[in-house]
Amino acid sequence: MEKQKFREFLLTKGLKQTKEREEIINELMNTKGHFDPDELFLRLKNKGSKVSRASVYRTIPILIESGFIEQVEKTDRHAHYEKVSEKQHHDHMICTKCGKVIEFYSPTLEMLQEELCQKEGFKGIKHTLEILGHCKKCSQ
Amino acid sequence: MEKQKFREFLLTKGLKQTKEREEIINELMNTKGHFDPDELFLRLKNKGSKVSRASVYRTIPILIESGFIEQVEKTDRHAHYEKVSEKQHHDHMICTKCGKVIEFYSPTLEMLQEELCQKEGFKGIKHTLEILGHCKKCSQ
């Protein structure tokens, strides 16, 4: 997603385009992988930005709603987010012997999950599927 | 897992078998589905137990290490756990708004995964599928 879309989002919601929000989204444009709010705040601070922690925290829900980032996981103590990426979703098979990771994608699987969600009245947004086992080489 | 195994675990680790740990594990034996530490504490309290919150929190890592429970997910604010059960495998839908957890099981899904594994020459042993999204109540 590009910055422009975020600006439009703000507009349609009657929200304002501020220096702080600009700084935050610019920082995220240069970010790869996961981040947590405090990390983001500190990176900005180190670059000389005056954005406050509060504003970072307050901006996150907006970024999520606009589809710019998504929550990945709550681990030990803090939430993690990542940019919604352009690259296609995929799942993982992980070999517990050699650590090999196979990425795969199955439209059938995706559809099936969608059906299962509907059955439960659940609106699926994101999923993670990890299959642990042994790869070809390790299973002989 | 039965209580007995937990007792053995304590023994081998040089830990002590206390009234509090007994009460906690008994409560968990009667528990179905997920729980969070505070919930567990309150249930015990309502039953007249004098176990403190601190002890509940301190016991959780031990229960995990012994394989009696496992962490399911950290959603909105608190961690969730569930008994490692003898019961059939299932997957989870987790509402990121209210934390509700729906357990589901789909033979079709299991079979499909089996097929996908075969295609990759992978021998699947165990898998985890978590679908994050919004439950019926939270999605309106």
Add this chain to the structure above:
DNA sequence: TTCATTGCAAAAGCTTTGCATGTGT
């Protein structure tokens, strides 16, 4: 002008910890 937004500091919510006391082994 008007209302969203900001920074600050205080509050809140969950979890951990220090310490004196109690208790299994």
Add this chain to the structure above:
DNA sequence: ACACATGCAAAGCTTTTGCAATGAA
């Protein structure tokens, strides 16, 4: 007796919020 456990209250961490001041539209 010795080490581990417990309860309590205080501290820790992440996140949220009240409020007065600021700033975008």
